[in-house]
Amino acid sequence: MRRRLINSTLAVVLVVIAVFGLSLVIVESRTIESSAKDSVQSDAVQLIGVVENRIAAGEKVTSATLGRQVEPGRYAVISVPGQAPITLGAPPRGDVVQARQAGAHGETVLVQEPHSEVTRQIGRTLLVILTVALLAIAAAVVLAVQQGRRLTAPLLDLAETAERLGSGDPRPRHRRYGVPELDRVADVLDASAERIARMLTAERRLAADASHQLRTPLTALSMRLEEIIATDDHDTVKEEASIALGQVERLTDVVERLLTNSRDPRSGSAVAFDLDEVIKQQLEEWRPAYRGEGRTISRSGTPGLRAVGTPGAVAQVLATLIENSLMHGAGSVVIHTRVTGNQAVAEVTDQGQGVPPDLGARVFERTVSGRNSTGLGLAVARDLAEADGGRLELLQQRPPVFALFLARAGAEGGDDVGGVAQGRETPEGPEQGPPVLR
Template sequence: MRKRIVAVSLLAAVLAITLFGVPLAVGVARYYLDDERAELERLADSVALTIAATLVRGEVPDHLPVTQESTSVALYRVDGTRQLGNGPPDLEDAVSGAAPDAVISADTPSELVLAVAVGDGSRVLGIVRAATPRAEVWQRTVVTWTGMTVLGVVAIVTTWAIARRQARRLAAPLEELTDAAHRLGSGDFTVRAARSGIDEIDSVGNSLDTTAHRLTDLLARERAFSADASHQLRTPLAGLRLQLESALDTPGADLRDSITAGLATTDRLERTIDDLLALARNSQPDGGIGPLGPLLAELEHDWHGLLAEQGRALRVDVRSDVAGFVVAAPVLRQIVTVLLDNALRHGRGAVSVAVRDAGNAVAVDVSDEGPGIEMDADPFRPRAEPTPSANGHGIGLALARRLAEAEGGRLRLAQPAPPTFTLLLPTRHA
């Protein structure tokens, strides 16, 4: 690209200099030629005026005025023979028979010639011939052309220097963009394009940065989904395993009922995966909204057996005035699932789920009878930064808080002992 910019710039400069310089060079040559002829005419007129009175008296001038070394002046008789001065012995045919006071141009291949007829108004008394070598004119012309050529070369060299600098300024950001694009294609989503101060190139850089940012966000979502899914599927899988082991340990049990229960659990696993995928990609899953009462009844059915295995009770209290409130079903399911799993693993005693009206939102309180959480502990801190909390921590609660905030709600620890988590979730229109 740099070579192209330099080549195009040089071509444009050469073309401009040629289009301007050639006519100017021709004009300079013509100007010097016309100027020399005008000078010869002035010289011939001056000599004619000087000797006119002498010729009118019928006398021959003693001498002609002194002229430049390169210019020759001669006086000729009417018959064309030289009488005085420097010049050819005979006049050119074009000059012979000139009228009084006539000015005649009679150039030869080697000289510029101008002749002036000297007379008394009615007859020609003599002819003054002035001549200068053409080489004199060409010398002036060549000197000027040489100067113009030098200036043209200087202009081309200057154009080349400026073009190289501009090529470097234009190509360097594009080369950096190319490198950034290669790195982005290789999986380095942290790459960012440097700013060059050129609007068009910076616009491309901004687009590349936006693409890198979106790919980074997408990758983060997919990685979060992998971690979240493994966490959220652990408890339903444990329930499915418990159902199957119970069927195997019970002689003569009706396997059809066990298989039916297992299929229902599998359906819930599939729905959990769909919910997590949709939430990870910021899309609305199927069955995106639903009434609060049936959703909590479903969760009570799923979790009753798991808590009963540990000899613990699950109490779900949904007041009739809030049971029909419509909320984001996947968000509610996943957050309450996290809270129940947290109570199952880190809490003690009975687990309570209470729902109340909070204006344009519903408040869901999940609590157990455990010893509680230390005052300086943060139960929402990710697993990579564990705390000595008695009531658990890690990816589950961190995920639940992210889901609540993404829906425009909030999840907080209402009280540390007995541990009570409160979810505020906006209601939807059916």
């Protein structure tokens, strides 16, 4: 492209020089020739005037008295009646430019100039015109090179940006070049880069959420299968297989929900359900794991609560909290249910070190974690709770109290009230060793 731009610019400049330069040469040549004739004519008129004045005054006309009247390089012949012709200068060779004048007393003057002098003047003029033309060509080349760089460099940069997008680097460069058309292309590429970045972020987030959310059901399913392998009792195998089948169904529900959220994270499938059933199912699934660690898990509080939400998502949130207590907490774990306003609340607490004061609600942020965990569990659990209009809060840091707020089925009005359960102290208890991040 740069070579084409230089060639096209040079072609335009050469055409302009050919048209206007040739016309200028013709005009200047004719002007120089006309000026030379006028100058010779002027010398002849001046010289005849001097001769007439001398004749009228009775003075003698000689070459000595007329020598200064002719410019150097010119030749003049003065003819006066009754005396020999008077010559001034050397006779020219070749073509000449001449002028003749006659006086009132019969005298004549002939002035000649070599045409070669006119040719030299035309040559000098042509040299000046040629120099200007060469300077114009050089300036055109410099301008064309600069314009070529100004246009090709942005194009190369845009090509590099497009190549980066194709190689999986969606960072927008936000570069502009002062050329509206190129800036428009840059705008489109930056917008595409931002869209691709959002898509890649969504895909990575889906992959991270899927790996985390599927881990808990798979862990529970693995425990059920281990129970089946470890027993020879037919009734126990049947019971454990039934539980495992329910876990597979919940695992399928988790996968479908992940796919739904990846298409539209605001889409919900909230229904009225029995909160006790979900809690009972979680207790049955996690009790063997807690028993293996020498710990207990139980429930307390208000029974018979019906809430509005997605049972599978609520189960996943509770499973995350229970697993969190198993991994990072200590002592007994209690799932406490209560009613506050028009909401049903399920609180999960343990007797562990809790959450350090400097973290607080930041435990729900992605990548905030401890003990080499992924930092996704609580963040994903909060997203699941909010997808159906609920919310997940940290009510107390030590001992830790996590609360899942859900709308009560059939409840109208009421305030969206948070806080701790009745009879539970809100101040943080005394420190019991270093805090444990969750």
